[in-house]
Amino acid sequence: MATIQQPSRTTPPGPLPQRRGRLRRIRQDWWIYLFLLPTILGYGAYTVYPLVASWWYAFLDWPGFAATGTFVGIENFERLLEDDLFWNAFWNSIVFLVVAVPLRVGLALALALVLNRAKTPFKGFFRTLFFLPVVTTGAIIGIVFTLLLDAGGPVSLAMVKSGLLDSPANFVADPDTSLYAGIAVWVWKWLGITMIYWLAALQTIPRDVHEAAMIDGAGGWREFRHVTLPLLVPFLVIITLIDTVAALNVFDLMQTLTGGGPSFSSEVIEIFIFRTAFQATVPELGYASAAAVLFGLLTMAIAVVQALGFRWARRQMGGAR
Amino acid sequence: MGQHHRILGTRHGAARVGRDISRRRFIGGSSAGVLAAVLASCTGGGQSSEENAAAGGESSGPGGPLQWWDQFRPLTEMFERDLFGPYMEEHPDVTIERRQMDAPDLGQALQVGRRSSQLPDVHSVAGLGSSPAALVSEGWFQPIGSHADFEGSPVADQIFDGIHRFDGEIYSFAPFSGRRHEAAPWLNTELLAEADVDPEQSPATWDDFRAAARRVQDGTGDGVHGVLIPTQDPIYLDALVHRLATAAGAPGPGAIDWATGDYIHDSQPYLDAVEFLVSLQADGVVHPASASMGPRDARARWAAGEAAIYPWGPWFIGGLLVEEPEAVERGVGVWHVPTPETTRNFVYSSPAPGVFWVSSESDQPELAADLLLQMTTREFQAKLAAAMDQPPALLDVVAEADVHPTYAQNVSFFEEDVRIGPVPEVATPGVWRVLAEMRDIHPNLGEIVQAVLTGSTDDVAGDLRRYKDELSAERERALEVVQGEGVEVDLDAWVFSNWDPATDYDQQAYAER
Incomplete structure (x- = not known):
């Protein structure tokens, strides 16, 4: 059951009450976030993670058949700049x-x-x-x-x-x-x-x-x-x-x-x-x-x-x- | 607006599912339940992977079905009928599941499978493009020699250190023969007959080959061309030019002068081989759409009767039987690999590589090894021959096997034309470390030939020299890196001064090197 509460006009705006309000809203409307969860997870797993991972991989010397790569700093970028x-x-x-x-x-x-x-x-x-x-x-x-x-x-x-x-x-x-x-x-x-x-x-x-x-x-x-x-x-x-x-x-x-x-x-x-x-x-x-x-x-x-x-x-x- | 309960819906109480439960809360609660159910179903209802394995074990072996991935489309039916079927009948608790993929797809699937610990129990390494030795060192495979008697099998003499055996342990074996090449001119005998060209008489020289192609081109109807050279695929061109160059007198395999260990991509036989292809194009006998064809496209065009001659590997008839069987019924012939002069040089191949490997992640290596051992028997080798893919390791079974006469003829040509050459990593195990360290040089041989045939360059000699120099420099760099890591290897690893061009470089030759 949703409850909409008028914000108190007398309460001075500050970070703590704001955070409390946000937390309360999340507690009250938790199912909205539940519905958002698949999208957030999907976006995180298939967009954000690959993006961040590719940045990290860019600094590795990683032969595709090896389980992991070795950190080589900006060597890959240096090679790329010279790669016709x-x-x-x-x-x-x-x-x-x-x-x-x-x-x-x-x-x-x-x-x-x-x-x-x-x-x-x-x-x-x-x-x-x-x-x-x-x-x-x-x-x-x-x-x-x-x-x-x-x-x-x-x-x-x-x-x-x-x-x-x-x-x-x-x-x-x-x-x-x-x-x-x-x-x-x-x-x-x-x-x-x-x-x-x-x-x-x-x-x-x-x-x-x-x-x-x-x-x-x-x-x-x-x-x-x-x-x-x-x-x-x-x-x-x-x-x-x-x-x-x-x-x-x-x-x-x-x-x-x-x-x-x-x-x-x-x-x-x-x-x-x-x-x-x-x-x-x-x-x-x-x-x-x-x-x-x-x-x-x-x-x-x-x-x-x-x-x-x-x-x-x-x-x-x-x-x- | 004061605090209030907001009830959605028009009928009073319609949204109420119980006292104090609003529609919003109901939806929230039920969605949580659905999510929980979905998650539970994803994880198999919460049971552990061990329980899953145990459940599967009742019907399909201790570790579930034995997973098998490879790229051999023409062998699909034969594997099911003559290998997996009989084995599962004999071992009712075993289930084998095979997936066939094209080589590039397989390579990607294996890389992804490796990183996600989802490799199959047995797989080939097509598409990975890497030396098996490098994969062994990276822990991809586990040895199988202790689980099954490969040393006592009929293919034992084809098991080599550095190719199948590492640190004294057998990891794989050669189900196919190394005595083969990818430049056998396959013929549409119907078109050749129309042009009055004898499919039984191999052209003695490259000039004769050109003349035969011209006669086909001129002596057949509109839209029929002499030769197909699928130029879109540099890997095909690389293999074709290597074979033609060795037929023109270059040592091999691998474009290495075994007396000095130097690369020879810019030597006269390689230049001649490229010039031969260019001359075919200049003669106007090459299918004009060749430049946008891969090898399988070219085979389909050949099967459709658009061209009469197509140089490719021994798997040609096996592939046709799967994809275009009517082309085999129409008539297929084969010639010897063409040589520039009447004096025939040999074509050089490496010993046949290991094809199937047992993943280090497999928990049923005994089962996998036992299954692989079945492939070494003469009976199975004969059935392998009957699939008409790569020739079997035991070449003599082809004579007894149920094969197309042209396939048998091609195998007999291989016996005449092909010799097994030296392989540096067999003699010096450290070589694979150098090869794994070496980065690709572009444009490589296949890409240079593609550039020549599509008019991007006409300086063949200069491009090949540049490639050779860059490849040599890269090998030097890789050697330095590997030597710096304490590996004992130097340029002498590429020198085989006891190599005899007329004989196979066998185990004894390695020992006497």
Whole structure:
């Protein structure tokens, strides 16, 4: 039975009564915490613990088949800084991020705008069509696209027949195209979910705003540029953030599509970590953890610099006005 | 708002389950009960693990079912029918549970199992990529020689120190023969007949091989290619180039000059082997999608009739029988490993490694050892041959076994073409410590070949030299580390001056070294 008690107005605020109040609340509503327990345990065991553990492992020399590792300080980080393949994977991940996220966000917005128009026919059908790849397993898509994009596949053959290519090309096994093939497949696969986000965002814009713009004589582009887009900016930030995080989780797709090859040309950081931890002659768990930690730190640093840059740019613009 | 009892629900008393019990308290209490029940069920109702084991022991041996993990998909039926089934019939209190996984999955499962103390009783080490000696030293396994008479078994002469025996204790044995390689050209005889190429006549030289591939390419329909080289997998390419290089005259196994102990990845036979693959590609006879295929994808494409020749290991027919049996019925042939000139060089292999190991966590090593001993009998070896995976340790049983004639022919080619070469860790136990200390060098041989075949590099000689130099430097570094730990080993451990390229390097040769 819950009891809600008015806090005494005469009692001066202080740490002890506050703590007592909190303890009492916990005692009274203990079953709420009981319900939260599975989530807390799950989050702790599968998110917090691995995170903390990977930090610790990063300081160990730990062959995968040994029960424990030996503390080596920052040696793994020093080796990583000199490891060309780590930097290759790092830049591949950054290229993936920089190319794939704007593509996915932009294309999904374009699709959503079209599918949000009242005049567009078969809207429900097209929405379902674009959403279907989202619910298909990434590994399966990787395998299927290996067949579609190889030199004997329909994409290459169609490009040869239409004169776009002189001879068949193996897009997933060419060092110049393998990463971009992965990006294209990833964008295609996840376009549907970003489109749904945009559709939801577009539906928050009141119809009368559009009507007012039309009455003021704004055409389609000007209405989008000066009315719709400014209202979508808060959503743009959130959607870009969500897609950015997703672009750093492409292991299943890239592993099945290219395996990181050929010649490491499409090896993103997750494949580097997997290869180091599980596929080396002597698996190096500490080194792989250090790679994960260092990549996390570098990405964070880039994000901070980016945020500072945005803030500076906004201030400059504000000053100019 | 003063103190009050908040009762949810519209009907008066609907939420009351008893006097003074609100719905909130009821939900809280019942959720605690449910949680307790769930936790109790997770822990088996509170009984100890010993009690669990005892309960299991009534039907499945003293430590529960004997768990067995390996990667041999073609052997699945045979293991059940000819090993586990008869053994369980003979020992009604024994239950054996086997899990088959692909090698990379198995490697990961074993690493995770090791860290969580959930290793199976018996397992192979595929996918771990580590030397068994290193695993023995890390305490992964327990010896089996004292539980079963492997010294008196028919495969006793194939038990080597540093491979199967450590510190005088037998830990494993070789159920398969080391006399094999992964570069046997498997043939679609139907396509070869269409192109008027004789599947019974192995090409005498690499040029003849190229010519045969061209004839297949030109003499068959659209969409059919001469050769499959699954380039996506550097491990496949590594093995293929090692084999081709030894066929071109390089010593082996392991790309080591046994006279000096130096690595020879940049020697002429290795360059020739890579050039041979490049020439096949330049001839336009390689399946254009090869670069995005792994070995199993390539086998499926071969079975689908997309290409006529596919160099792979002896398990080819066994795998086809499981995955694409119609391809075997259609017609499968095999050639000798191709050599550059008519003078045939040998291909060198290590003695067959131990395949199945008994985990140090197993509490039924006697049972595991006894079961493993059954694999050494001539009867079982014949059945092993009939599965047409790797050739059995007792190669002569293949002649009596129920095998496809092409499998038997391939094994006879192995007897002609393959010699067992020296293995440094057999002669000098400290070598495995060096190997365990050595870090991988990238790009390695397979990755360099992949780069060449996909157009990422054209400086084959420079890349191979760089790899050899870096590998040599890494071995020097590892040697220093290991020597610093007091292990007696030096570069001479890689020198086998009494190696004769034409004969097997056997136990006597090690003794006379």
